[in-house]
Amino acid sequence: MAANDRQAREERARLRTYQARQEVHRRAVRRRSRDNVIAGVGLAVVLALAVGAQLFYFGGGPGTPEASPTPTPTPTATPAPVPSADLAEDRTWTGTLTLNDTALAVELDGAAAPQAVSSTISLVDDGFYDGVPCHRLTTEGIFVLQCGDPNGDGTGGPGYSYGPVENAPADGVYPAGTIAMARQSGNAESQGSQFFIVYEDTTLPTDAAGGYTVIGRVTSGLDALTADVIEPGTSDGSTDxxxxxxxxxTGFSLE
Known part of the structure; x- marks a missing residue:
């Protein structure tokens, strides 16, 4: 009888040991599953943020996912008034846009893009552009130099925005020398102070807002700009x- 009791106790002890090991195993499995879920969620969040940042950066057009001038920012709570479209006087304006020491002769078409040209005239008269950088260069797919952001990072503007798109080419072709307004992807009312200069013929697809407002063209000096600014490329060697x-x-005058 004593031997049977001892055997029964040993069997119960082995059972408890087995059950304890099984519980440890189950807890380890649950912990690994929980950690995998947390890691997966964390990775998804990181990827979402990265993609969101890229979409924000590339979403401001001139309209290709690969590279596009950055958007004019959302207006502040109390935006400045948009200059009257009458300032353009339905005529051609001539002047000089100086980038560093390179003087570009320009023409702005006040008849074809009265609102955008009026805004540009107003900003020039106010000295808004003095000392403002050209913050973005694209060298593949689209060929533009983007300027006019006082923040120098694609987020700045004049304190107002306007639309709609004016004078966009129907075929989406922007010849070398074109000066056009940057905007947010799909938002025709997001034009402000940022503009881009096309230094090589570029085709830009349209989006829900249409194309990009062409305000005028460079009539001379583009070769010098290409040699001084375009050919050195970007600061990190990328295409954008x-x-x-x-x-x-360093100077902007119109008359």
Whole structure:
């Protein structure tokens, strides 16, 4: 009888040991599953943030996912008034846009893009562009130099925004020398102070807002700009980034 009792106690002890090991195993499995879920959620959040940041950066057009001038920012709670479209006087304006030491002769078409040209005239008269950088150069797919952001990072503007898109080419072709307004992707009412200069013929697809407002063209000086600013490329060697040769608007006059 004593031997049977001892055997029974040993069997119960082995059972408890087995059950304890099984419980440890189950807890370990649950812990690994929980950790995997947390890691997966964390990775998803990181990827979402990264994609969101890229979409924000590339979403401001001139309209291709690969590279596009950055958006004019959302207006402040008390935006400045948009200059009257009458300022453009339905005529051609001529002047000089100086980037560093490179003087570009320009023409702005006040008849074809009265609101955008009026805004540009107002900003020029107010000295808004003095010392403002050209913060973005694209060298593949689209060929533009983007300027006019006082923050120098694609987020700045004049304190107001306007639309709709004016004078966009129906075929989406922007010839070398074109000067056009940057905007947010799909938002025709997001134009402000940022503009881009096309230094090589570029085709830009339209989106829900249409194309990009062409305000005028460079009539001379584009070759010098290409040699001084475009050919050195971007600061990090990428196809889309700040120019390796820093660029500042040192003068802008219109008459």
């Amino acid at each position: 980034g700040p120019p390796a040769q820093p660029v500042t608007i």
